[in-house]
Amino acid sequence: xxxxxxxxxxxxxxxxxxxxxxxxxxxxxxxxxxxxxxxxxxxxxxxxxxxxxxxxxxxxxxxxxxxxxxxxxxxxxxxxxxxxxxxxxxxxxxxxxxxxxxxxxxxxxxxxxxxxxxxxxxxxxxxxxxxxxxxxxxxxxxxxxxxxxxxxxxxxxxxxxxxxxxxxxxxxxxxxxxxxxxxxxxxxxxxxxxxxxxxxxxxxxxxxxxxxxxxxxxxxxxxxxxxxxxxxxxxxxxxxxxxxxxxxxxxxxxxxxxxxxxxxxxxxxxxxxxxxxxxxxxxxxxxxxxxxxxxxxxxxxxxxxxxxxxxxxxxx
Amino acid sequence: xxxxxxxxxxxxxxxxxxxxxxxxxxxxxxxxxxxxxxxxxxxxxxxxxxxxxxxxxxxxxxxxxxxxxxxxxxxxxxxxxxxxxxxxxxxxxxxxxxxxxxxxxxxxxxxxxxxxxxxxxxxxxxxxxxxxxxxxxxxxxxxxxxxxxxxxxxxxxxxxxxxxxxxxxxxxxxxxxxxxxxxxxxxxxxxxxxxxxxxxxxxxxxxxxxxxxxxxxxxxxxxxxxxxxxxxxxxxxxxxxxxxxxxxxxxxxxxxxxxxxxxxxxxxxxxxxxxxxxxxxxxxxxxxxxxxxxxxxxxxxxxxxxxxxxxxxxxxxxxxxxxxxxxxxxxxxxxxxxxxxxxxxxxxxxxxxxxxxxxxxxxxxxxxxxxxxxxxxxxxxxxxxxxxxxxxxxxxxxxxxxxxxxxxxxxxxxxxxxxxxxxxxxxxxxxxxxxxxxxxxxxxxxxxxxxxxxxxxxxxxxxxxxxxxxxxxxxxxxxxxxxxxxxxxxxxxxxxxxxxxx
Numbered sequence: 001x002x003x004x005x006x007x008x009x010x011x012x013x014x015x016x017x018x019x020x021x022x023x024x025x026x027x028x029x030x031x032x033x034x035x036x037x038x039x040x041x042x043x044x045x046x047x048x049x050x051x052x053x054x055x056x057x058x059x060x061x062x063x064x065x066x067x068x069x070x071x072x073x074x075x076x077x078x079x080x081x082x083x084x085x086x087x088x089x090x091x092x093x094x095x096x097x098x099x100x101x102x103x104x105x106x107x108x109x110x111x112x113x114x115x116x117x118x119x120x121x122x123x124x125x126x127x128x129x130x131x132x133x134x135x136x137x138x139x140x141x142x143x144x145x146x147x148x149x150x151x152x153x154x155x156x157x158x159x160x161x162x163x164x165x166x167x168x169x170x171x172x173x174x175x176x177x178x179x180x181x182x183x184x185x186x187x188x189x190x191x192x193x194x195x196x197x198x199x200x201x202x203x204x205x206x207x208x209x210x211x212x213x214x215x216x217x218x219x220x221x222x223x224x225x226x227x228x229x230x231x232x233x234x235x236x237x238x239x240x241x242x243x244x245x246x247x248x249x250x251x252x253x254x255x256x257x258x259x260x261x262x263x264x265x266x267x268x269x270x271x272x273x274x275x276x277x278x279x280x281x282x283x284x285x286x287x288x289x290x291x292x293x294x295x296x297x298x299x300x301x302x303x304x305x306x307x308x309x310x311x312x313x314x315x316x
Numbered sequence: 317x318x319x320x321x322x323x324x325x326x327x328x329x330x331x332x333x334x335x336x337x338x339x340x341x342x343x344x345x346x347x348x349x350x351x352x353x354x355x356x357x358x359x360x361x362x363x364x365x366x367x368x369x370x371x372x373x374x375x376x377x378x379x380x381x382x383x384x385x386x387x388x389x390x391x392x393x394x395x396x397x398x399x400x401x402x403x404x405x406x407x408x409x410x411x412x413x414x415x416x417x418x419x420x421x422x423x424x425x426x427x428x429x430x431x432x433x434x435x436x437x438x439x440x441x442x443x444x445x446x447x448x449x450x451x452x453x454x455x456x457x458x459x460x461x462x463x464x465x466x467x468x469x470x471x472x473x474x475x476x477x478x479x480x481x482x483x484x485x486x487x488x489x490x491x492x493x494x495x496x497x498x499x500x501x502x503x504x505x506x507x508x509x510x511x512x513x514x515x516x517x518x519x520x521x522x523x524x525x526x527x528x529x530x531x532x533x534x535x536x537x538x539x540x541x542x543x544x545x546x547x548x549x550x551x552x553x554x555x556x557x558x559x560x561x562x563x564x565x566x567x568x569x570x571x572x573x574x575x576x577x578x579x580x581x582x583x584x585x586x587x588x589x590x591x592x593x594x595x596x597x598x599x600x601x602x603x604x605x606x607x608x609x610x611x612x613x614x615x616x617x618x619x620x621x622x623x624x625x626x627x628x629x630x631x632x633x634x635x636x637x638x639x640x641x642x643x644x645x646x647x648x649x650x651x652x653x654x655x656x657x658x659x660x661x662x663x664x665x666x667x668x669x670x671x672x673x674x675x676x677x678x679x680x681x682x683x684x685x686x687x688x689x690x691x692x693x694x695x696x697x698x699x700x701x702x703x704x705x706x707x708x709x710x711x712x713x714x715x716x717x718x719x720x721x722x723x724x725x726x727x728x729x730x731x732x733x734x735x736x737x738x739x740x741x742x743x744x745x746x747x748x749x750x751x752x753x754x755x756x757x758x759x760x761x762x763x764x765x766x767x768x769x770x771x772x773x774x775x776x777x778x779x780x781x782x783x784x785x786x787x788x789x790x791x792x793x794x795x796x797x798x799x800x801x802x803x804x805x806x807x808x809x810x811x812x813x814x815x816x817x818x
Contacts, residue, residue, distance in 0.1 A: 087705050117492070123756060123786075125674045125703050127345040132705060151494030153480065174492050191764050192751035210788040213750040214742055246755055 042066035044311035046261040046270065052315025054238055055103035057258035060315035061234070062107065065260055071232045074112035076179035079172075080104065080144075081230075083186045083201055084120040084135050086247050087128040093239040094248040095133035096186050100236050100258065104184065105142035113180070116142075119172055121149035121204045123247075147174070155207040162298060163223030165216050170207035175228055183230035183264065187237055187271045189245030193217060194289050195275055196246050197268040198233050199225050199300075222294035225264065229300070233267045235259040240274055265301025266308045268292050321585045325397065329404040336401045340463055343671045347708050352377075354668050356401065357714035360456045361385045362532040363664050366443035367715040370661035375716050385539055392543035393536040396526055397564075397582030402455035403526055407564075410518040425521075425566065428528045429580075429610045434620040436534040441624030443661075447631050447688050451664040453531050458511070461691060464667035465501045465680060466508040472496050500699060501670065503680045503691065527565050527580070537579040542602045547587065549574040550594045559587035559595065577606050636686030644684050648695040648779060648799045651702060651729040652710045652719040655802045656685075663717035665691030669709035675700030677781065678709060693718075695731060697781025697797050702731070704758040704780065727759075728806045732779030732799035734762070734772050740794040743769040753783035753795050760809075762795075770795070778806065 042065065049061035062068055072078055082101060088094035101118070108116045118139045122129040126148035130136035139146040149155065155170040163169075175181055185201035192213070193200060202224050203209055212220040237257040244250025255274055261267045269286035277284050286292045286303050296303045336356055343353040352358060354377075364381035368374060384395065396403050439450030451457050476495035483493060517524040526533050553574050560568045567580035568587065576587075587595050635642040637657070650669060653659050670678045670693055677700030678693040685692055693709070695702055704727060710720040721729065734753075742750040743764075753770050754762045761776035762783060772795075779797045787793035 087703070124758075125345075125706075127674060128703055128705050131346065147492060148494060150497055151476070153476070153495045154492055191754050192749050192768060210752050210786050213752050214748070214788045217749055244760060247758065 042070060044309040045263050046259065046266050046305075046308050046310045048270070048310070048312045049258045049260075049315050050256065050312065052256075054097055054100040054258070056315040057238070057256070058100060058103045058107065058234065058260070060313045061258045061260035064311045064313060065232075065262070068107045068111040071182075072108050072111035072113045072180050075114045076112070077177075078108045078113045078116045078180045078182060079174050079178035080108075080116065080118045080182045080184050081175065081201060081205060082118050082120050082135065082184045083188075083196075083204070083236075084118075084129050084133050084148075085123040085204060087124040087132045088248055089132055090134050091239075091252075092249045093186070093241045093252040094188065094246065095129070095135060096184060096236050097238045098134050098138040100234075100238060101135060101184070102138050102142040104182070104234060105139060105144040108180075108182075109143060116144040117174060117178070118144050118146045119149060119174060119205070121172070121206065121209065123209075126150050149205070149207070152207060158227060160223050160227060162226035164294075164298070165219040166212070166223035169224065169227070171224070171227060172205045175205050180232070181228055181230045183233045185233070185235055185267075186240070187235065187274055188241040188248075189243055189250065189275060191245065193221070193291060195272060195284065197271055197289075197292070198230075198235060198264045199268055199291055199295050202230075218290035219294050221291040222298050222300065225295055225300050226298055230264060231262070233259075233261050233264050235261075235267055235271055237271060237274065242275060263301040263308060265292060265295050265303055266305060266310075268295075269303045269305055270310075319589070321588060325584055328398050329407065332399045333401045333404040336459070337463070340460065340468070340671060343668055343712055345674050345706075345708070347672065347711060352712075353672075354666070354712050354714040356456045357460065357664070357666050357668070359384050360454065360532060360714075362454050362535050363451065363457060363715065365535070366439065366448070366450065367662050367664065367717075369440070369443045370448070371658065371715075375662075377714055377716055385535075388536050388539045389542055389544075391545045392578060392581055392583050393533070393540040394583045395536055396530075396533050397584040400455055400526075400532075402459040402530075403523070403582075405459065406515060406518060406523055406525060409515045410522045413515075414518040414522070425528070426610065430612060430616065432528050432530070432534045432537075433610060433612055434616060435529060436531050436538075437617060437620035438624035438627075439531050441621045442628040445625055445628030445632065447624075447628035448661050448663065448665070448690075450531060451666075452510075452690065453529060454664065455526075455530055455532050457664045457666040458514075461665055461667040461680075462507055462511045464671040466504045466511065468671060469499045469501065469504065472498055497676065499676045501680055503682050506682065507680075507691075521566075522564050526582075540581070541579040541604055541606060543578055544599050544602050545583075545597060546578060546600045546602075547576055547581065548596050548598060548600065552592055552594045554592050556591055558589070558591055562586040562589065579606060631686065631688045634686050634688075636683075637688055645798045645800060646796075647681070647684055648697070648732045648781070648797060649803065650678055650693055650695060650709045650718045651707070651726050651731055651778075651803070652721045653803065654717055654719070659717050660685060660689040660692055662715050663689075663692045663713075664715050666714065667691075668712040668714065669693050669718060672708040672712045673700065674703055674706055674708070675785075677701055677703075677785075695779075695781060695797075697784035698793060699785075701782040701785040702778075702780040724808075725805075727778070728808060730778050730804045730806050732781075732797040733774050733777045734779065734781075734783050734795050734797045736770060736772060737794045737796065740789055741770065742789065742794070743767075744794075750788065752786050752788055756782045756786045758782065776806065776809070 044064045047061045047064045049057040082096045084095050086094045105116050136146050156173040157170050160166045185198040188196040190196040199221050237255040239252050239254050241248050242251050242253050272284040272286045275284050302308050339353045342349045359381050361381040364378035514525045560570050565580050565582050567577045677695050679696045680691045681694050707723050707726045710718045738744040742748050749768050754764050759776050761773050762770050781797045783795045784793040784797050787795050
C-alpha cells in the first residue's frame, strides 16, 4: 500500500466509494435488488467454464465471480494486458483468441467502462504482431484502443519494495494508473521457464524485458507481480501451445476453457496441469514451476487449490 | 500567361518535391500504396542505364525510365527544371542564400561544361566495369538517400518530442501513445556534409552542380540536343541581355542571344519574359547543331574513358572486393540480395530499403564493403533484426539489387549463421537461466540442451539476427551472426499442422 501509484488509485477509489456509499442507500428504494445482485453472486474465487463459444465461456466464468460489474464500475478506465508478443496467426495459439478478447472488451463496456485499452510490449515488431494476430482489428472493432509498448515514453520507473532481486523497473504507466487492471494470459509452453502462465504474462509490461533474464528470470517474474496485482485474471485456455513455446509454431491443444479468477497464483496452479512435464510425462505440479513457487513466497496468492473456492461451470 | 509560367514552374517543383516526400513517408509498413514508392528512381534513366550495363540483363522495374528519355527527346530537358527534387532543393537554397550579383563579368565555363561530359563518360565506363561510386552523384538517388538517412531520423526525433505535448491536447487517452523508435543511421553525417557541399556550390554560380556535374542532367542534355520543342527568337531581338541574365543554366550566350544551347536548356521558360517579346517556344525540325558547344576533344573522351576503366579495375582488385581473407564476415546483406560482386554494382544506394525496414536493421555501409560498396545496405543485428514476415526491402528496391521474394521464399534465405560466444553467454558462463535467443528465434534454429543452454542448429538458421539483437549481454552480444559467401536457400521445414494434438 505504500506504493505511490497505488496510493493515488486508492484515494480516487476512496472518494468514489464514499460518494457511492452516500448515494446507494438513497437509490436503495428504487433498486431493491442492486445489493443482492452484486454480492450474493460472488460465490467463488476461481471459476472454470467449459463447453461453449468463447463469448459464452467468458460470460459463464464471470457470473459466479460476481459479474464484470464487481470489477468495472461506471466511468472507469480499464487496462487489459493481453498476450500479443509474436507475429503468429490466431490458429497457432501463440497469441490471444480474438473472439475472447472481443467478448472481454465488450463486457467491460457493458459494465460501464469509460475506456478499455489493450496493451502489450511485443517481442516481434508491433506492426507485424498486431496485424498477423488479428488482434488489432478485433480490439478496435470492439471499441478498445490497442497499444504497443515500443516507445520508452509510455513507461515509468518504479521501485519494487517487495521485490527480492528486482529493486527498480520501468513498467507501463497506463497499467499503474488505470482504475481496473485485467491480466489476460494464454497458457503456453516456454522452454526457459517451462510454462508461460498468468504471472509470466506480466513480463510484457516491462520495458527492458531481456535484462530480467540476466538477473534471475523466475524471481523477477514474481517480483514484477508485486507492483500491481491484477484486479481480475482471465485465462484464455481455448487453445494452448504445448511445444516450441513461447514463439511457436508448435503443437497445439484445444482445451476450450476460460478461467476467471481474482487470485493469479491459483490460476497458474490450475492451468499448469494442462501441460505434461517433459521428464516425468505427468501433468505439471504448480510447485515444479519456480516462478509460481516464488510468487507464493511473496504472498501473491494461494497455490493449494483445495483452499480456494473453485467452481466448474458449463456455458451451455 | 507568360508571367504565370515561373510561378507555375515553382508550384510544380514544390509539388514534385512534396510528392517525393510523401512517397518516402509511405515507404513503411504496411506498404500498400498503389503507386510504387520508388517511382522517382524507376523513372531515372541514368540509374537505369548504369544498372542495366552492370547487371547485363534487362531490369523490368527500370524500363519506365526510358520513357522519360523519349519525352526528353521530344520536349527537351524538362525534368531538371520542373520535376527534379534535387533541383528543387538547389533552387530553393540558391534563392534564399545566394543572391547572384547584378552584373557579373563574362564567365568562360567551357572547361567546366566539358567536365560534366567527362564525369559522364567516366561513370559509363566504370558502370560497365561494375564500379558503382557514380551513383553517389545521381540526383534522385542522392536526394532520396539524403532525405532518408539524414533528415528522417531528426524528423522522428522532433515528432517524439512534440508527441507528449500534442497528446495532452487530445480529449481521449492522455499521454499513452508510444513514441516511434528513433531510426539511426551511422553514415548520416557524411551524407549530410555532401548534401550541404552541393548546396554550397550555389555560392559560385546558381545551380552549379546541375550544370557542371550532375550525370543525369548530362544524359538528358545529350538526348535533348535533338529536341523538337525549341526556342525561337525573331530578328527583332534588341540584345537587351534580359534572357542572358535570367537563364538559370547559362544556356544563352551573351554575344548571340538569338541562339541558345538547346542541350543545356532546362525548359524553365524564363526567357519568355522578353521585353521586346520576340522569344517563343514551338515545335520545329530537330537539329544536332548547336551554338558555342563544348569542344570534346578525342583526348578528353579517351582520357575519361580510360580513367573510368582503370579506377574500376583498381577498386575491383581491392582485398575487400575479392575473396580474400580480409573479407568482412559481418557484412550481412538483406534477404534476397544478389551475390556480393553484382550487388555492389547494381545497388544505387538510394536508401529506400533503409527507410522501409521496420526494425531499422538495414544500415548504410561506409567502407565495410570497400569503396565499390559505399552506401549499400547491410544488416546490423545489434541495431535491428530482419523481421520474419517482412519482404519490404526487396519490394522497394528500384534496381532489383534485392530481389522481391514472396514471404515464404524469403523465410528460407540464409543470410548468415549465428554463433554463440560461450565465454560470454549467460547460460553457458553462469548458472542462470536465460535462453532469450531460443525464445526469440523464429525458425527453431536455437535449441536448449538439458541444462537449458542454447545451441545453434546451422541448417535452420537464416541469420535474421533476432538472437543477436535481443541478447541481454551488455555491449556486443554473446551470439553473433556471421555471413559466409553467397546467400543460400534452406530446405523448407514441414509445418506442424495447427490442429495436431500435443
